[in-house]
Amino acid sequence: MTEKKYFKWKIEDLQNAIHDYKNSDIGLNECARLHKIPKATLKRHLDKSDSEDLVEINKGRPTVFDRKFENVLVEHILFLEQHMFGFTITDIRRLAYQIAEKNGLKHNFNSTKKMAGKAWYYAFIKRHKDKISLRQPEATSLNRAKGFNRESIQNFFDIYEQIVDTNKLNANKIFNVDESGFQTVQKKPQKVLGGKGKKQIGALTSGERGVNTTMVACVSAAGQFIPPMIIFKRMRMSDQLKEGAPAGSLITVSESGYINRELFCQWLQHFAAVVKPTKEDKVLLLLDGHTTHSKNLDALMFARENGIVLLQLPGHTTHRLQPLDVSFFKPMSTYYTQAIESWMRSHPGSAVTQYQVSRLINEAYERAATIGNVVNGFKATGTWPVNRNIFQDHHFAPAEALISNVEQNDSPKFSTLLSNMQDDVPSTSQVTEPSKLEEFKSSLNILSPLPRNNLPSKGRGAQKAVELTSSPYKNNLEISQQKAKQPKKVPLRLNKPIKQKIKKMTNLNTTHVKQNKKLIDKTARNKKKIKIEDSEESTEEEEVIVFDDSESCDSEDKENDCAKCGRNYYDKKGPKVDWIQCVRCHNWNHETCTTNPDICDDCLE
Incomplete structure (x- = not known):
């Protein structure tokens, strides 16, 4: 039994047969015989409204997505690849399943994994091999993608x-x-020839x-x-x-x-x-x-x-x-x-x-x-011969997609791309029942939108092109380096003096500063000195701090006087208190001489 040969006719024969049938009195059988087109094939294509616009022959079973749907999907894939958000094999298989489900198309995809099969993927690539193919992308950092823009x-x-x-x-x-x-x-290491079936082969490195x-x-x-x-x-x-x-x-x-x-x-x-x-x-x-x-x-x-x-x-x-x-x-x-x-x-x-x-x-x-x-x-x-137009639109596409919203509104090129590739769903006032192609585009844009940067740009931005040997740049660099050499003014931060702690296990009559629990009127307190009262005798162990004044000098003593009470921090004997600096006037005060831990009383007034 000889095998029957299919597709002996060409697409031009089919187009001529459809044209003659619609524009003459030739019957279906006679038209199919004259142009050598199978009757069933001619009848199937006559039922389609756009049969005269055929550009290819669909062999085998009908596909899940027709030719126009697949062309839109191919353009969407290429558009995202230009913006460095390309699809992987798994991504396109999952997207095909989601689009088919959302548009209610009949399909035989895997409902458990919720993605199209590998057979559909390879057939899809074969049908559009002149436009898309599986490629190995070059890793490009985010800064490089944003830095390579038209303005720079x-x-x-x-x-x-x-x-x-x-x-x-x-x-x-x-x-x-x-x-x-x-x-x-x-x-x-480079690729080498090895035994087939081995899970892993090795190559020596020098360390x-x-x-x-x-x-x-x-x-x-x-x-x-x-x-x-x-x-x-x-x-x-x-x-x-x-x-x-x-x-x-x-x-x-x-x-x-x-x-x-x-x-x-x-x-x-x-x-x-x-x-x-x-x-x-x-x-x-x-x-x-x-x-x-x-x-x-x-x-x-x-x-x-x-x-x-x-x-x-x-x-x-x-x-x-x-x-x-x-x-x-x-x-x-x-x-x-x-x-x-x-x-x-x-x-x-x-x-x-x-x-x-x-x-x-x-x-x-x-x-x-x-x-x-x-x-x-x-x-x-483009540096020699000098050609500023050496770079095409797709080279700048990632930067136009990653810039901030303010910059996006100012970019006519980016707005044009969005209007061409991401059509909005037509309103009911314009179209009562949108076409299937428009519904397909709408569902595609919802399921796989173009990533956009909604965050404002941070940092000082990338360096711009500049002639380093020009006089303005040289002068600015000299000024900046001279300023860098000048010593910076740092607020005075006094270190606590070296203290020698001497504990005496005896009953001592010590002095303590009795702090008033009630707030003293600020005006009256500025005129009066804080009185130090004798404390009651205590039989508990007390700690007395003695400061080492072997290296003290009069100039340091004058600089380290309390701005409130006038007493020096390096007193021979005294209460164990902290030394506080005002954040406004930068004067130092005893902890017991101010009621605020950050600002002295004079600055508060």
Whole structure:
């Protein structure tokens, strides 16, 4: 028995058959025979009102959601993915079940798990394989998502284009510098071939925790690499650290293993020695807003004197705006991991130490430092050739969704996106019975709304693009550093004097301050002195405090007088009382000379 073949006809044949049947006197059977369309198929499509608008052939059983419903769902998935809130497989299966239930659609989904089956998911992806696919997202921090917005990028290109045009810069005069860390232990082992069926396979690393080493890389838009600077985490320099390093590189050490202000000044001298810029022939250096760059007055002065224009990139935008981050450091990290694994295979039983890092960095540097990588990095960031329109709308979509409500109302682009993607349910005054498509959109927006930030923005915000070597920025930095050097006025806080406690197990006639239980009139109390009355004789153990006055002086005694009674705190003998300072006049008083623990009586009046 031969297997029957289906779908011998094309969609154009079906459209022509429907057109001829509706616009001529040809019967159903004759129309199906002329166009070679099965009669049942032609009749099924004639029953649909939009049959002439067919764009694809639906094979097999009818789907839970028709073509228009699925197109809306696909657009919703892509919209959320642009805002970095993409769906997982489980999310889309659960959402499909909820939409089908809410719209009363007939389905065969799992009611126990309350989600669509895997078969529906794979069929859905296959039907829309030209639009969506399963992808591995790149982890992006919240600050980076919010920092990469239109305002910051346009402001950067305003300054950048002005510097390029004013100084007539070309690809040979535009540089980018950045730092990256490399450990003696590889971050993540590469995939290897192993036995099938094993639950877990292992790969050797050179240790549990590695020692950080910083590499400062710099490159021009034309592909010229400046010999790197390698910073080891050490207190003393050793010539063995230089073995195998890239030719012409600068090897140094720091206590933390990271760059600091002194080392950045040292690197700037190294950069000027290689590039040889002058005030008449300036170069532009793009860098991030790290404090070693932006708050380093010595570096700014050196750059101004040697014709180096420093331009700070906007905060939290280096993942898209810095050429080295875009095209160089990722392959460099991969090649460095491969170099470590290759070294360990040739040195079994040995661990990577700081004395092998320079050689391993050189091996990875030679593979990653190619002209093509760097040129593509500058092109992808729009820094050369200069192109402020290099970034598309979907690059700014996360920032437009995460800004505060006040900023959302001021963003026409965000409002347009919301109006296009999240249509409100039509009111009864406009439409008595909304269409099924509108109901589908409404239920989709309710079950899966676009996340919006309802909290006001906090903090001082990300750094903006600024020319660090400009005179206004330099002058402001000098003023701020001078203010920081000035000593701050701190309110006087006297320490309690050293006391020697002497206990005498004898019957003593001691004096106590009898505090009146009733409030004394404040005006009368200012005129009269507090009287100290003799207390009754006591046979209990009493504690007498004797102050050591061996190092006392008259000047200290005058400064430490009670503002109320005039008696000095360093009395030879007296009651055990606390010393209280007024928060308004900052004068000191005995605890027994004031009725308020924070403010003295004079300030209260």
